[in-house]
Amino acid sequence: xxxxxxxxxxxxxxxxxxxxxxxxxxxxxxxxxxxxxxxxxxxxxxxxxxxxxxxxxxxxxxxxx
Amino acid sequence: xxxxxxxxxxxxxxxxxxxxxxxxxxxxxxxxxxxxxxxxxxxxxxxxxxxxxxxxxxxxxxxxxxxxxxxxxxxxxxxxxxxxxxxxxxxxxxxxxxxxxxxxxxxxxxxxxxxxxxxxxxxxxxxxxxxxxxxxxxxxxxxxxxxxxxxxxxxxxxxxxxxxxxxxxxxxxxxxxxxxxxxxxxxxxxxxxxxxxxxxxxxxxxxxxxxxxxxxxxxxxxxxxxxxxxxxxxxxxxxxxxxxxxxxxxxxxxxxxxxxxxxxxxxxxxxxxxxxxxxxxxxxxxxxxxxxxxxxxxxxxxxxxxxxxxxxxxxxxxxxxxxxxxxxxxxxxxxxxxxxxxxxxxxxxxxxxxxxxxxxxxxxxxxxxxxxxxxxxxx
Numbered sequence: 001x002x003x004x005x006x007x008x009x010x011x012x013x014x015x016x017x018x019x020x021x022x023x024x025x026x027x028x029x030x031x032x033x034x035x036x037x038x039x040x041x042x043x044x045x046x047x048x049x050x051x052x053x054x055x056x057x058x059x060x061x062x063x064x065x
Numbered sequence: 066x067x068x069x070x071x072x073x074x075x076x077x078x079x080x081x082x083x084x085x086x087x088x089x090x091x092x093x094x095x096x097x098x099x100x101x102x103x104x105x106x107x108x109x110x111x112x113x114x115x116x117x118x119x120x121x122x123x124x125x126x127x128x129x130x131x132x133x134x135x136x137x138x139x140x141x142x143x144x145x146x147x148x149x150x151x152x153x154x155x156x157x158x159x160x161x162x163x164x165x166x167x168x169x170x171x172x173x174x175x176x177x178x179x180x181x182x183x184x185x186x187x188x189x190x191x192x193x194x195x196x197x198x199x200x201x202x203x204x205x206x207x208x209x210x211x212x213x214x215x216x217x218x219x220x221x222x223x224x225x226x227x228x229x230x231x232x233x234x235x236x237x238x239x240x241x242x243x244x245x246x247x248x249x250x251x252x253x254x255x256x257x258x259x260x261x262x263x264x265x266x267x268x269x270x271x272x273x274x275x276x277x278x279x280x281x282x283x284x285x286x287x288x289x290x291x292x293x294x295x296x297x298x299x300x301x302x303x304x305x306x307x308x309x310x311x312x313x314x315x316x317x318x319x320x321x322x323x324x325x326x327x328x329x330x331x332x333x334x335x336x337x338x339x340x341x342x343x344x345x346x347x348x349x350x351x352x353x354x355x356x357x358x359x360x361x362x363x364x365x366x367x368x369x370x371x372x373x374x375x376x377x378x379x380x381x382x383x384x385x386x387x388x389x390x391x392x393x394x395x396x397x398x399x400x401x402x403x404x405x406x407x408x409x410x411x412x413x414x415x416x417x418x419x420x421x422x423x424x425x426x427x428x429x430x431x432x433x434x435x436x437x438x439x440x441x442x443x444x
Contacts, residue, residue: 025373026443043439045377053373 007032008042017054020064024057067380067425071265071418072214072242072358078267078419080315081308085269088304096301097290106303113310120313121259122250123276129293130306131286133273134241134262135165138208140275140297141237141258142169144283145206146178155179155204159191159220160401161213166239167397170208179203187403188352189218193225204234211240211249211259215398215414216349217358219247226255235281241265241273245316246355247324257281263305267419268312272305323419328356330417330426335359337430342437348402348412362404362412363433366440371413374436380429383414 004014014033022033025043040047058065068076088109094102096110111125118125131137146154158170160182170180181199185191191209207229212219222238229236237258243249245266251259259276263269277283289298316323338345338361348360363371368384375382395409404412415429 022443025370025377026440027370028367030443032443043374043377049377053377 004033006035006038008038009035011035011038017065020057020062021050021054023064024062025053067421067428069415069417069421069425069429070381070383071421072217072414072416073383074264074270075267075418076420077264077269077308078312078315081268081312084311085304085308088307092303096303097292106301109307110301110303113306116310116314117274120249120317121244121261121276122252124279126294127251127276127279129275129277129297130301130309131273131275131297132271132302133264134163134239134260136286137260137262137273137275138163138165138237138239139169140286141260141283142166142173142206142208144286145235145237146173146176147284148282149205153177153179153203154206155181155201157181157183157196157199157204157207157209159183159185159209161185161189161191161215161398162208162210163214163239163241166208166210185218185401186352189213189216189349189398189402190352191220193221193228196225197228200232200234206235206237208237208239210242211238211254212243212247212355212358213349213398214242215358215396216360216402217242217355217416218349218352219243219354222254222256230255242355242358245313245320246357248320251276251278258283263309263312266312266316269305269308272302272309274309319419324356327417327421330421330423331356331359331415333423333426334415334430335361337427338363338433341430341434348399348404357417359415359417360399360412361415362399362408363437364408364411365444366411366437368411368413370440371433371436374439375429375432378432380432382429383416384410384412 004019005012014035018035019033021039022030036047036050040050054065092105094106096106114125114128117128156178174180183191183195209220211222226236235257238256239260240249241260241262244261257278262273286297287299292298292301335347342363344364346362372382372384395406399409399412
């Protein structure tokens with residue numbers, strides 16, 4: 001898999017979970033990706049909420065995570 | 066939290082909750098027992114049967130309590146098939162039925178039953194003429210939902226029933242989304258069987274009922290004791306049944322005002338969204354629909370993304386698609402309306418209930434518009 005970096009802060013080597021979250025929450029064909037903190041800021045939610053969502057998606061067997 | 070997924074389930078009403086509690090804690094007698102402690106439970110169940118019958122224009126002896134809608138739907142479809150085990154029968158249903166009907170039908174097809182799955186119009190309505198045209202000499206059952214669970218369209222059951230009456234073809238309607246939300250009268254509908262589920266009308270989960278017209282034969286669902294006229298044996302869920310009776314009676318008493326109030330919430334939602342999001346379409350818009358279910362397609366965005374972004378804001382809605390390991394399957398109902406896969410996946414369902422308010426509608430509209438903008442900005 002290509003290495004992705006954060007569209008906003010430039011953080012490199014985004015994790016599978018960070019890439020998955022961008023796809024799941026914004027667009028499955030996303031071209032730009034966000035690190036956890038930038039995505040939380042963009043969506044105006046606490047990063048812990050996003051971690052909780054990652055856990056939920058994993059439990060559901062979502063292949064993005 | 067704002068809960069706007071009342072087609073999935075509803076909050077139990079205070080009255081129903083309070084009514085069921087004594088039967089969980091103190092009045093735990095078995096309704097089949099001969100002593101007074103058992104008789105109290107029996108009387109409570111019979112009262113609920115009367116409340117249920119009154120709410121849908123039936124006689125109490127025509128009401129059979131079950132565990133819910135899926136069981137009831139399966140019972141009718143499987144039971145009628147068993148009645149005619151001497152030869153292959155034909156059943157007519159529609160392509161937009163709930164999975165509890167469709168999956169039972171697929172199972173019956175595997176056992177040699179002929180099935181016809183009728184299409185619907187672009188607005189999600191079945192044509193009574195199509196049903197008439199689909200009838201064959203061996204047609205024994207027509208099973209059509211009263212109101213669709215995804216888009217809320219109301220089907221012409223009364224018209225279908227009037228046509229079928231006296232022809233030796235039984236009519237079943239899955240009224241799970243309709244009971245408690247619109248007036249339902251089994252005589253007006255001309256049905257032989259009707260399924261309903263308590264948790265869709267502010268009762269408790271795990272309880273539902275079958276209406277079976279007097280004189281209509283249906284084989285047992287469960288063998289055992291004499292409960293439910295011997296057709297569905299097993300110790301009754303007294304607490305759930307009591308809550309069902311209270312909920313359906315309470316629902317009937319506020320139905321008229323609630324229909325008007327909830328219709329207005331739905332109207333405001335559509336109006337608010339259309340002001341800010343271009344290209345929105347309401348699925349089933351030109352059909353007669355339940356007041357509480359609104360299914361909209363929002364171009365360019367994934368319904369699943371919207372659902373999750375709203376979830377992060379504490380708002381519960383649903384999509385018509387089911388995500389499976391990162392691949393979301395489009396809704397069979399929306400595809401049946403002629404929507405493309407992409408359109409179906411860009412659809413969400415908002416379903417209001419008794420506890421939703423105008424303020425919540427404003428918050429939902431605001432949250433959807435905000436989520437839409439965030440998703441589109443990233444494309």
